[in-house]
Amino acid sequence: MGLPNQVAEELRRIVGRAAVIDSANDLRIFERDGSIEGAMPDAVVLASTTEHVAGVIKVAAKHKIPVVPRGAGTGLSGGAVTIRGGIALQVTRMRRILNIDPVAQTAIVEPGVVNQELSLVAAQQGLFYAPDPSSQKACTIGGNAAENSGGPHCLYYGVTTNHVLGMEIVLADGSVHWVSGDAPDRVGLDLCGVLVGSEGTLCAITKIKVRLLRIPPSIATMLAAFPSIETASQAVSAVIGHGIVPAALEMMDNVTVGAVEAHYHAGYPTDAGAVLLVEVDGTADTTRELTAAIGKILTENHGYAMREAQTPAERELLWAGRKGAIGALGRIKPNYYLHDGVVPRSRLPQVLSAVGEIGEHYKLPVANVFHAGDGNLHPNILFDMRDRDVMQQVESAGEEMLRAVVEMGGALSGEHGIGLEKSAFMPWIYSEDDLGAMHRVKDVFDPNGILNPGKIFPDPSRKAVHLAGRTGLAIEAKWW
Amino acid sequence: MTTPFGRLSDDDLATCVHCGLCLDACPTFRVTGLETESPRGRIYLMTQWKRGTMAFDEEQVEHIDLCLGCRTCEGVCPSGVPYGRIIEAGRADVEDLRRASLKRGTSRLALRQLVGHPGRLRAAGAATRLAQKLGLTSIARSGRMLPRLREEFRRPAGDVAPAIGAQKHRVAFLVGCVMPILYPQSHDAAIRLLQLAGCEVWFPPAERCCGALFAHNGDLAGASALRKANMKTYRAGDFEALVVDSAGCGAHLKDFYPELKGRVKDLTEWLAEIGLPSPARDMKLRVTYQDACHLAHAQRIKKQPRDLIRSMPGVDWVEMRHADICCGAAGLYSTLEPDMSSRILQEKLDDLLATNADVVAVANPGCQMQLESGLRARGSRMKVEHVSELLARAY
Amino acid sequence: MVSTVAVEKPSTADELARRLHDAASQKLAVVPVGGGRASGMGGAPERLDVELHTTRLDRVIEHSQADMVVSVEAGITLEALQHELAKSAQFLPLDPFSSPGHTIGGLLATGWTGPLRLRFGSPRDFLIGIRVALPDGTLASGGGRVVKNVSGYDMMKLHYGALGSLGVIVAASFKVFPKPLRDVTVSSEGGWDAADQALTMPVAPSALEIFSDGRVLARYTGSGDAVDRVVRDLGWPVEDHSIWERHSGRAPARWARIAAPRSALRGLVEGLPRGAGWWASPGIGVAHWAIASDTPSVKEVRARTETAGGSLVMMAAPDDFMRDVGAWGTPPPTIDIMRRLKHAFDPDHVLNPGRFVV
16 A cells, blocks of 8 residues: 555655645545545545646556545545545645636636535625535535536536536546537537546546526425325425426435434424425516415325425525435434435335335335435435444345336436446446447546546446346336 | 543444535635545544544644634534534543643643633733733734733622612623633623623622633543532522623533533623613624634524624624634634644635624634734734624613 | 448337448448438538438337426437427427427437527436447447436437437437426517517526517516516517427528627627628527628638637538538537547447548
């Protein structure tokens, strides 16, 4: 382990002495992100400029050392974990908002800018940045772009890729490029579109130009309780079936609500089987009309204890509860294992009962909190890592849940990324040819495989897929 | 202690789910961008130490030392990690294992010998005042400059100040150790506000330092001794609330004095509860407010000071960006870790100056000194006042 | 060069992939053909041996009404798809010019869009799955049938607008939308001022078009009260919906698309030769120019557009005109990366040689 001294010296010459950390004990602290698996980097390098990033990658390329860009390390799929060692390239010091153009409604930011910070600053111009992952208080826009992050409001507004106009990137050879920009319909291949969501395996991101939206004049946030997850899921389908696409449509089950209420005291009904959080925005006319329509639909579908946030503070509190939900589960058990599979919305009740059964089978508590409008699940398996025996159970349960998702025509990840955690399952939804095409892209951008190796693509040496024979499951299920 | 890391609780440590929501709330992470200088990183480090999965490395204690103890992270932590408790226990555990350092040793000695004994601290205050009068101001070279000291706070005769108008409440008032020397005017204003609000104010005789500075620096034994001594005094008195006008002391009293449960009140908390009479004067001031960490995060009091200030006639209120992020003072931190303290302060000053306020109100002496010295260095005319002083302007 | 062009009309994706592979293994040049509505786009093919038509791949594979997701084969026309979706009061918000007759595959390959892009974005935003035949005979899929998906690379973005240069799209899945509760179109003769006014109303229009004669069309969709109020506040006369059908039928014999940052579009359009016919979507940053002037005028407009950070792409023109001005303009600075991608997918350059930038 450890970088050769000569490499460490080269890195120090680029970023400065204090910006290279290679003492073993300190490196331990960087072994994880928000997911459960960890692996130590051989060095942490703090970049402050694009030139730093390019210089570090050049050194890594020369010595064929893995480089893993890292923002706040809040990711939930192991994307920032240095599974093959190498350099954790920390961009948290690149946290300047370089420009906000209120006329063009765009911003240019460095990758370490915290998601919520951008919206706070843009608010002074009446604008906001739409993608709002639940970790937005800490996660960085660079990380968001790498993972193509979502968030509750993506139901209406779309995910990160729909809001990134262009990026400055550093390729695996250390060369710096701009991809895309302000104008629509650019000539040539949409490199920016391919790079967003590539999880640090194709490039490092050093600047991001994003679209900002006008803050809607009126926002209405509603809360409704339901006797069960099933009834709440039906209500979700009913709302969308009526031709209404709310800005956000979120669900929490009883377990989650209990944990959230304990911290936030947001007034979530703890006796409900499930709770829906619905938000609509637009003009006052729009929100009035839609709230009335949605209220009626929810009531018809067994919704009760309905209430609307009366003040911005109340609204914020409701959202704080939702966005802090996963962390709040720490009140039940110290660790969670969380998948984020997506199913066609109409399959929600089925997949959730499957999730429940799997939890019972393994005798593991499961808390569900998710983006119901998108069919994007977040089943959290709760456990205590100190209990060594439980780990295998947890992994098996997670895998079975994901299999249920895939069998219902779903996808492995809606917004967290494949990363380390789900790479072994990629053959469930993609054939060898599908993955082969993706690999051609990887080889073009990173022929030596130094950028975030061990992610996205299944690594046969690491973990056997337990469910042999299910290859190409989605294709067999007549996707096309 | 016989077991290494015997004070750290594994169950406390295990409440951290490693989600990272705390990172950007941590002032030291914000300026360094380093996981090792974040709450999540520190908890991870202490967890490895506690569980013996990583050898104790004295160099790494720096990460613990660099924690401001501001507890901003607690406010944003959805898992309810008791960070304040963890870092205090961790610091105490670490003190057992690390080699004595001159700087820390001196600060601990100074704490025990000076702060723990009101008489000695007063004497030191007198010496400093004298030095300032003589122009020997280089005395405060170590981190931040001390404010120009005034005549120190004096208790009223009989240790009681009567209510102005009808008496509605009887409260005890924490005189404390640092406030009466550094900011007697804040105490004066606080007491006047209490009197105006109908309180008879009692000053517990023989009261000593509450012990906050001891606990925050890993000297739990010193803190316990002070609690014992103080409780003797408090038990002898009769009062509805123990009103405190320095946030650090208030937080400590609430955490560390179970016997006083529910009766310790920050000045703003208490005034918001009982109400102030109608103000007599217009202020015509642009005002902003810097949260004290030990008020906003440890005591979760953010609304009351703002509401009180905004209710005063003629206040042009402006909310500062990142008002609830620490200014870098953090008790003795600015002396022990001057570099980091100053980096954090610079970010704070940028946000502060952007408000164009005439006055920034504070609720703790440490914040006040830190902001005063920072603003002075930047050549700003913005005034730093305790909330009590600001409110008293209206009466 | 005169040669016989083979015309292949496979009826399954597998068959199409086989035909493509057959041609590629003989290094024959293949031009994929859909509805032919956008065939004027791009440079003239350097070689042409096989026309590979997708028109017999015209099935709706699955329309899940409740999930608002549809999967189709690439050769289905936009109209046939809309007809299917309309049965459940849903639609694909895509209204390209030179309609009717576009195939879905063709629209994805060319990236052609229309006025509704203002509100709904382009297929780049609602294309959720894709299946592509590659020159080596494999069929490679990306994405899926769910509305939110980050499983693997975004292969939809790779092929969208790539003019079939990396593979032939054989199937696609889309997120579809409910028919709006209210849908009203109004018009004005007020030119740019009117356009600005409509764009900055509290309710944003779903489509807004301005024409060289100063006419403005604004389409508002959404909840009844909100649409009615904005229409009332604007006070413009209401138009019949058929006006959009006529609008999307536009297909000049010689035309170009000017795409630029929104703030630069007006200046560019006003700099067109005197009396030029054009229409524009100022909220998107796209204008279409029906060219009546000579090639130097086009080059000059292109130069100004590129300086402003945009592009001028020829949509159709006679061969000699096209050759003179060039279909695409200055290659992007990242052209080398694009060439490497092209080489990785189509090493023998059999797909659409000469038509695209790579």
